[in-house]
Amino acid sequence: METKSFLKFIFIIAVCTISLKFAHAQQVWPSYPIAPVLFTSVHINDDFWAPRIRKNHEVTIPIAIQKSRETGRIKNFMIAGKVEKGSFCSLYPFDDSDIYKIIEGASFSLQTFSDPNLSLTLDTLIYYIGLAQEPDGYLYTNRTIDSTHMHEWVGKKRWEKDPALSHELYNLGHLYEAAVAHWQATGKRSLLDIAIKSANLVYNDFIGKQLPYYPGHQVIEMGLVKLYGVTGEKKYLELAQYMLDIRHGGEEYNQAQTPVVAQDKIVGHAVRATYMYSGMADVAAITGNQAYNDALGKIWDDLLKTKYYVTGGIGSGGDNEGFGEPYYLPNMLAYCETCASIGNVYWNYRMFLLHGESKYMDVLERSLYNALLSGVSLSGDHFFYPNVLESRGQHERSEWFGCACCPSNVCRFIPSIPGYIYAHDKSAIYLNLYIQTKADIDFNGSKTQIIQTTDYPWNGKISVTINPSEIKEFPVALRIPGWASGQVVPSDLYHFLPDANPPFTIAVNGVPAKYILKNGYAVINNSWETGDKIELNLPMPVKRVAANPLVVADRDKVALQRGPIVYCLEWPDNKDGHVLSLILDSTAKLNTSFNPQLLNGVEIITGKGDVAISTAKGNQTTVKQDFTAIPYYAWANRGSGEMQVWMASKASAAHPLHKPTLAGKSKISGSATGKALASVNDQEIPSSSSDHDILYYHWWPETNCIEWIQYDFDAKTLVSESSVYWFDDGPSGGCRIPQSWRILYKSGDKWIPVKVAGNYTISKDELNTIKFKAVTAKALRLEVTLPPAFSSGIYEWIVK
Numbered sequence: 001m002e003t004k005s006f007l008k009f010i011f012i013i014a015v016c017t018i019s020l021k022f023a024h025a026q027q028v029w030p031s032y033p034i035a036p037v038l039f040t041s042v043h044i045n046d047d048f049w050a051p052r053i054r055k056n057h058e059v060t061i062p063i064a065i066q067k068s069r070e071t072g073r074i075k076n077f078m079i080a081g082k083v084e085k086g087s088f089c090s091l092y093p094f095d096d097s098d099i100y101k102i103i104e105g106a107s108f109s110l111q112t113f114s115d116p117n118l119s120l121t122l123d124t125l126i127y128y129i130g131l132a133q134e135p136d137g138y139l140y141t142n143r144t145i146d147s148t149h150m151h152e153w154v155g156k157k158r159w160e161k162d163p164a165l166s167h168e169l170y171n172l173g174h175l176y177e178a179a180v181a182h183w184q185a186t187g188k189r190s191l192l193d194i195a196i197k198s199a200n201l202v203y204n205d206f207i208g209k210q211l212p213y214y215p216g217h218q219v220i221e222m223g224l225v226k227l228y229g230v231t232g233e234k235k236y237l238e239l240a241q242y243m244l245d246i247r248h249g250g251e252e253y254n255q256a257q258t259p260v261v262a263q264d265k266i267v268g269h270a271v272r273a274t275y276m277y278s279g280m281a282d283v284a285a286i287t288g289n290q291a292y293n294d295a296l297g298k299i300w301d302d303l304l305k306t307k308y309y310v311t312g313g314i315g316s317g318g319d320n321e322g323f324g325e326p327y328y329l330p331n332m333l334a335y336c337e338t339c340a341s342i343g344n345v346y347w348n349y350r351m352f353l354l355h356g357e358s359k360y361m362d363v364l365e366r367s368l369y370n371a372l373l374s375g376v377s378l379s380g381d382h383f384f385y386p387n388v389l390e391s392r393g394q395h396e397r398s399e400w401f402g403c404a405c406c407p408s409n410v411c412r413f414i415p416s417i418p419g420y421i422y423a424h425d426k427s428a429i430y431l432n433l434y435i436q437t438k439a440d441i442d443f444n445g446s447k448t449q450i451i452q453t454t455d456y457p458w459n460g461k462i463s464v465t466i467n468p469s470e471i472k473e474f475p476v477a478l479r480i481p482g483w484a485s486g487q488v489v490p491s492d493l494y495h496f497l498p499d500a501n502p503p504f505t506i507a508v509n510g511v512p513a514k515y516i517l518k519n520g521y522a523v524i525n526n527s528w529e530t531g532d533k534i535e536l537n538l539p540m541p542v543k544r545v546a547a548n549p550l551v552v553a554d555r556d557k558v559a560l561q562r563g564p565i566v567y568c569l570e571w572p573d574n575k576d577g578h579v580l581s582l583i584l585d586s587t588a589k590l591n592t593s594f595n596p597q598l599l600n601g602v603e604i605i606t607g608k609g610d611v612a613i614s615t616a617k618g619n620q621t622t623v624k625q626d627f628t629a630i631p632y633y634a635w636a637n638r639g640s641g642e643m644q645v646w647m648a649s650k651a652s653a654a655h656p657l658h659k660p661t662l663a664g665k666s667k668i669s670g671s672a673t674g675k676a677l678a679s680v681n682d683q684e685i686p687s688s689s690s691d692h693d694i695l696y697y698h699w700w701p702e703t704n705c706i707e708w709i710q711y712d713f714d715a716k717t718l719v720s721e722s723s724v725y726w727f728d729d730g731p732s733g734g735c736r737i738p739q740s741w742r743i744l745y746k747s748g749d750k751w752i753p754v755k756v757a758g759n760y761t762i763s764k765d766e767l768n769t770i771k772f773k774a775v776t777a778k779a780l781r782l783e784v785t786l787p788p789a790f791s792s793g794i795y796e797w798i799v800k
């Protein structure tokens with residue numbers, strides 16, 4: 001069909017669709033003891049979130065659609081639907097899910113912004129999805145396009161490889177969530193009907209035939225519960241529980257090592273984990289499944305006690321994109337996938353709805369304002385997949401990723417933020433997040449309007465006006481954030497150092513309020529009438545955070561937090577771009593000020609620290625230096641360079657500045673390009689050839705060939721010695737010490753081998769030094785012959 005006539009056709013369909021708008025909106029969260037106030041009833045009008053939600057609508061969602069078009073993600077549906085010819089044209093079989101996530105996000109966004117063009121684009125995408133669905137409801141473009149040439153992850157039979165990597169059920173989970181969001185936003189059943197047809201097939205296949213294939217990447221559980229919520233069809237709930245209960249006999253990687261009710265530790269892939277726990281909470285809320293609740297409680301405790309980053313990020317390792325050993329929380333190698341932070345918000349919100357305790361909202365708030373928000377640039381068009389806590393300049397945001405789960409997750413998460421602010425149970429209204437808003441809450445048989453005025457997160461003064469439709473007595477529960485009552489996290493993983501901790505205050509209509517503290521909330525029971533005003537003041541001094549000494553990476557280090565915001569030092573704000581050498585002792589005075597010009601307006605922390613410098617004799621000295629810290633979420637918006645969240649509190653934990661060396665002053669180039677080139681002359685000597693805390697340069701995946709790296713000097717220079725420290729990551733890795741190496745110098749246009757005294761050594765775990773007959777050269781080259789079946793790498797190359 002021609003695009004123009006197709007759009008016309010879609011438009012007619014759009015106009016004719018019967019509107020069921022919001023008819024069953026509340027049922028998306030079925031049967032939780034506490035009900036969220038849906039984001040459709042909450043209007044954010046602040047300077048922090050409102051511009052981000054607008055940017056998500058105007059920049060992020062259009063980019064995601066454009067990139068999906070460019071990368072073949074949309075075309076896959078068109079080919080499967082036989083309106084285009086060709087073979088599967090994107091990288092992964094789970095790429096279908098990005099389209100669903102974008103539709104979900106765009107649907108949410110359409111409830112805030114009127115945008116007929118976007119609405120029409122969704123109709124078009126949904127039309128293609130409908131065409132791609134097989135007659136019996138099966139929907140998975142990779143198989144439908146050509147079942148004889150599928151991706152290697154896909155089984156010959158439907159579903160059979162889902163426990164591994166086919167992602168058939170994963171795609172569908174996102175489809176169901178998108179379908180519910182689209183129906184809620186537009187009242188159109190187009191995508192909902194596709195989802196129902198699919199879910200009926202999955203039900204008949206799995207429950208009808210008792211298929212044993214558990215979802216390899218969880219999310220369908222959450223999607224099915226939403227589908228149950230809006231349709232009232234119990235079989236979708238039954239199917240969600242089935243998908244959870246068939247997990248066993250598999251790997252920790254996707255939480256299938258034991259039945260879910262026997263799990264008590266947080267392990268494996270972090271996104272899969274949080275999605276699964278969210279699904280368990282959903283099912284437990286409806287069925288009252290105590291075994292699920294018990295397991296979730298234990299797993300949550302394990303996360304908070306041993307595996308939670310101070311930024312709220314989760315997942316310490318890239319190998320499994322997930323959790324490592326207890327207390328293993330490396331900073332430069334942190335994974336903290338953006339999707340995992342989003343999943344952590346989903347999970348913790350459900351834990352709050354189940355239990356009504358503020359500690360879950362504390363975790364949600366920490367993840368939201370720090371690790372999650374770091375995942376998208378201020379401009380809305382660049383993204384982080386991992387969100388590290390330390391950088392030497394090797395990290396940069398990307399426009400998009402081959403695996404694009406994170407940007408499409410940002411698309412759908414940002415517009416839903418207003419839905420996390422308020423909640424209510426049968427008797428009380430909860431204020432969970434402090435964000436300037438106007439909300440209309442249908443509660444306890446009448447309507448209550450709540451107007452929140454605040455500059456949070458920069459200021460802890462919050463004014464809440466309560467306008468009930470009639471004079472009414474009910475409790476208002478104000479969350480007292482953990483950070484305001486001296487608790488970093490509800491465990492001993494982190495603690496605030498003993499800085500001043502002024503108490504919070506609450507007044508009602510100008511008079512100190514009577515309240516009780518319950519589950520982390522200040523609960524005010526009052527007979528409310530229109531115009532009543534609560535004033536909550538949460539003082540926001542800068543606080544120093546220290547980690548449990550079992551966290552090796554944070555030993556003798558300190559982080560800064562103010563309100564919910566965790567800070568970092570970044571290169572553009574600090575002298576000569578160096579921050580890793582800074583020492584912040586416990587007596588340093590810390591000042592704050594708001595800079596409206598910087599990074600869209602941020603509160604900065606300034607003070608005086610000490611800079612560690614190594615001396616010629618190998619000792620260290622320090623000099624005083626001003627420093628500026630910015631909110632962590634705002635880093636990497638001004639180019640790449642040094643950044644760190646955890647600053648040294650003792651000289652021994654700092655990376656000292658070095659005196660410039662010949663290598664340090666040279667221009668580096670190599671046969672493999674990349675930022676890691678800068679690591680070879682940074683004067684950081686590793687503790688061994690497999691030290692993963694020190695940056696290295698490598699030629700992987702090249703093997704069995706000659707590669708090189710080169711220093712170009714400013715002027716002709718006399719050189720007579722070279723030392724190199726090889727990277728070798730052992731049996732688990734792809735790099736080994738090289739087969740051979742040699743040094744060449746540049747004479748005219750020619751490279752001439754130097755005349756060495758002795759032999760070139762090739763040893764692990766030490767510097768390999770060779771002296772040679774002095775030459776005067778403009779450039780020196782290190783030439784490496786890679787082993788036959790492995791690559792090689794270098795930590796440091798020193799020349800004298």
Ligand SMILES: [Zn+2]
Pocket residue numbers: 337338339340385404405406407409
């Ligand atoms: Zn992701």
